[in-house]
Each structure stands twice: as C-alpha cells, then as structure tokens.
Amino acid sequence: xxxxxxxxxxxxxxxxxxxxxxxxxxxxxxxxxxxxxxxxxxxxxxxxxxxxxxxxxxxxxxxxxxxxxxxxxxxxxxxxxxxxxxxxxxxxxxxxxxxxxxxxxxxxxxxxxxxxxxxxxxxxxxxxxxxxxxxxxxxxxxxxxxxxxxxxxxxxxxxxxxxxxxxxxxxxxxxxxxxxxxxxxxxxxxxxxxxxxxxxxxxxxxxxxxxxxxxxxxxxxxxxxxxxxxxxxxxxxxxxxxxxxxxxxxxxxxxxxxxxxxxxxxxxxxxxxxxxxxxxxxxxxxxxxxxxxxxxxxxxxxxxxxxxxxxxxxxxxxxxxxxxxxxxxxxxxxxxxxxxxxxxxxxxxxxxxxxxxxxxxxxxxxxxxxxxxxxxxxxxxxxxxxxxxxxxxxxxxxxxxxx
Numbered sequence: 130x131x132x133x134x135x136x137x138x139x140x141x142x143x144x145x146x147x148x149x150x151x152x153x154x155x156x157x158x159x160x161x162x163x164x165x166x167x168x169x170x171x172x173x174x175x176x177x178x179x180x181x182x183x184x185x186x187x188x189x190x191x192x193x194x195x196x197x198x199x200x201x202x203x204x205x206x207x208x209x210x211x212x213x214x215x216x217x218x219x220x221x222x223x224x225x226x227x228x229x230x231x232x233x234x235x236x237x238x239x240x241x242x243x244x245x246x247x248x249x250x251x252x253x254x255x256x257x258x259x260x261x262x263x264x265x266x267x268x269x270x271x272x273x274x275x276x277x278x279x280x281x282x283x284x285x286x287x288x289x290x291x292x293x294x295x296x297x298x299x300x301x302x303x304x305x306x307x308x309x310x311x312x313x314x315x316x317x318x319x320x321x322x323x324x325x326x327x328x329x330x331x332x333x334x335x336x337x338x339x340x341x342x343x344x345x346x347x348x349x350x351x352x353x354x355x356x357x358x359x360x361x362x363x364x365x366x367x368x369x370x371x372x373x374x375x376x377x378x379x380x381x382x383x384x385x386x387x388x389x390x391x392x393x394x395x396x397x398x399x400x401x402x403x404x405x406x407x408x409x410x411x412x413x414x415x416x417x418x419x420x421x422x423x424x425x426x427x428x429x430x431x432x433x434x435x436x437x438x439x440x441x442x443x444x445x446x447x448x449x450x451x452x453x454x455x456x457x458x459x460x461x462x463x464x465x466x467x468x469x470x471x472x473x474x475x476x477x478x479x480x481x482x483x484x485x486x487x488x489x490x491x492x493x494x495x496x497x498x499x500x501x502x503x504x505x506x507x508x509x510x511x512x513x514x515x516x517x518x519x520x521x522x523x524x525x526x527x528x529x530x531x532x
Contacts, residue, residue, distance in 0.1 A: 136200070158198070249270075250270060288316065290418075293422070348424075400427070414433055470531070498529070
C-alpha cells in the first residue's frame with residue numbers, strides 16, 4: 130500500500146517547501162489540508178480534500194486510499210500538529226513526515242533568543258493550571274494559546290501565584306502582513322487584546338535581590354520574609370531536609386508552611402517533583418508568595434486552606450513535613466498515613482513536649498519506625514564587643530517511616 134506523506138508548510142507567507150516536498154506534492158493523486166494550505170497549490174491537477182473541520186472523513190479516505198496521498202500541515206506536523214491525530218488512528222509505518230519551520234521556531238528567531246532550552250506548551254482545549262505549573266517549573270517557555278486560555282489569562286494566573294518575574298514576547302500573526310511582536314512583562318499582557326493566532330514566549334528574569342540565593346542548603350533566616358521571624362531556623366531546616374530523604378521526582382506536602390522556607394529549600398532537591406506548601410494564615414501566605422517570587426522556585430505550589438480539609442485535592446505524597454498543625458495534628462497524621470505509600474516518610478518538627486508526645490503516640494499505634502533528634506542551636510550575637518552565644522529553644526525532629 131502507498132505511503133501517506135505528511136508535509137509541513139512554513140510560517141504564512143514564507144512556506145519554503147523543499148524540492149523533495151514539492152516533488153511529493155506534484156506526484157500526489159490526493160492533496161489533503163486546510164484551505165490556506167490547499168490554496169498554495171492552485172494548479173494541482175489531482176483531487177483536493179479540505180479538512181478544516183472533518184478529521185474523521187480524512188482518516189477514512191486515508192484508510193481506503195488507492196493513489197498517493199499527501200497531507201499538508203502547518204510547520205512540523207509532529208509538533209502540536211495533525212501528526213499526533215493521524216498516528217492515533219492509522220499505523221505509524223504507513224507515514225512519512227516532512228517537517229518545515231514551526232511558528233514557535235520562527236518566533237524565537239524573530240526575538241533573537243535561543244530555543245533549545247525552552248519548554249513547549251499548548252493550551253488549545255487544555256486546562257490552564259497544568260500549563261502554568263510547567264511554566265513556573267522552567268526558565269523559558271513558549272505557548273500556543275486559544276480563545277479561552279489567552280495570554281492575558283495566563284498572565285493573570287501567574288500573577289495570582291506570585292510568579293510574574295518573566296519577560297514576555299507576544300508574537301501575533303507570524304508571517305502575515307499584520308505580523309506584530311510586542312515585548313512586555315507579565316502584567317503588560319493583561320492590557321493586550323491578543324490576536325487569535327499567536328505564540329507567547331516567557332523568559333524568567335533573575336535580576337535583582339535574591340538572584341543567587343537558594344543555591345545551597347541553609348539559606349540565612351533573614352533572607353526570608355516572615356511573620357515575626359517565625360521560621361524554621363536554618364540549622365534545623367538542613368537537618369529536617371536530611372531526614373526527609375528527598376529524591377528528585379517525589380511529591381512533598383509541607384503542612385503549616387509558615388514562610389515557605391522548607392518548601393523553597395526542598396525545591397532545589399526536587400527538580401522533577403512537586404511541592405505543596407499548605408498554609409491557613411493569610412499573612413503567612415502573603416509572605417510565602419513574596420519568598421517564592423524572590424527565590425524563583427520551580428515546583429512549589431501554594432495551597433490556601435486548613436489542613437486536613439484542604440489535602441483531599443492534592444496528589445498522594447511520597448514525603449510529608451509538618452511544621453504546624455493548627456491544633457489538628459492527629460487528624461493531619463491520620464490523613465497523611467492513609468495517603469502515604471509504604472516506606473514513605475513523615476517528618477515533624479516539635480517545640481513542645483505535648484506535640485512530641487502526641488506524635489510519638491500516633492506513630493507507635495500506626496506501626497511506624499520512629500527516630501527523634503533534638504537540635505539545640507546557639508549562635509554568636511553579631512555586632513557585639515564580646516563573642517557571646519544566644520541560644521534558641523530546642524527543636525525535636527521526628528522522622529517516621531511507614532512500614
């Protein structure tokens with residue numbers, strides 16, 4: 130049976146077909162494509178089939194083909210293109226793909242930015258939140274948007290998450306007479322009524338305060354914005370992270386996140402993971418948003434609500450850290466125990482004997498293997514004539530492994 134050739138056309142007005150592609154089209158008996166692509170070949174002598182809306186008919190014609198068909202597509206047919214649909218409905222060995230320049234590739238060339246380190250996303254008919262998750266997890270992103278998930282909608286979601294530190298290029302109607310490229314920032318996208326055909330490019334900016342912070346464990350406490358300096362001290366934070374035994378693709382719940390310091394440090398240890406910073410206090414949440422923005426975190430998601438009620442919609446954790454329970458420790462541990470896999474770990478920081486005793490009792494009843502470490506920290510006071518130590522309250526770190 131004859132192969133199906135899927136040929137990509139470049140950006141509008143600059144289609145740039147290769148000699149090989151033109152030979153395939155000239156030898157075809159059936160030319161399939163959108164109206165714009167078909168109009169590029171007004172002198173084609175075979176049959177033409179427009180597929181702007183009826184993809185099942187196209188698949189049936191290809192399945193029962195008798196001559197040589199060529200399917201015209203935009204750019205690279207396997208890059209957010211029709212190639213995926215064709216491969217889902219017909220055997221892969223029946224195809225030969227001939228790619229061209231994609232709109233995203235063209236857009237990066239126009240703004241003079243390398244694109245080999247970018248993440249590529251499409252919001253066409255897809256939920257917005259997962260796309261924004263991937264944007265904030267990367268330094269550079271290119272998006273194909275739709276009439277619902279517009280550049281302005283994407284910008285609004287980034288702002289709501291406190292992740293607006295991106296330079297933005299809105300590239301509209303590429304290759305057409307009305308081509309327009311606007312360089313702006315995330316907030317600037319809110320004021321632009323984007324054309325339906327657009328590519329949005331976002332590049333994270335690292336200028337300013339905090340650009341080098343967080344590349345080590347034990348970020349100084351005063352680097353974080355926090356409520357009345359209520360923060361897991363840096364020495365305690367380092368030991369806590371060690372007890373969590375994080376691996377690069379795990380899911381971590383940080384319950385009672387406070388300033389978000391544990392989540393922010395864990396972000397460097399979980400490049401392919403997910404971190405959910407759960408906090409009920411609105412003032413603390415404002416500080417968490419500031420800290421997430423300052424330290425350019427990739428995989429931290431702020432969860433606003435009371436634990437354990439707000440935990441239902443989160444994915445099952447591999448690790449759980451509890452920095453504060455709001456008086457619901459037993460209920461939180463019960464939910465965490467149900468959702469945690471075997472060999473999963475719960476690490477809890479306690480500053481009172483009541484919390485230590487209650488947690489120990491729960492873990493004993495649930496059959497966990499428990500280790501308790503006491504951390505006593507004393508630091509020299511800065512800017513004093515004598516090197517005297519200032520002691521902090523001891524912290525009990527419970528590391529419990531589910532059996």
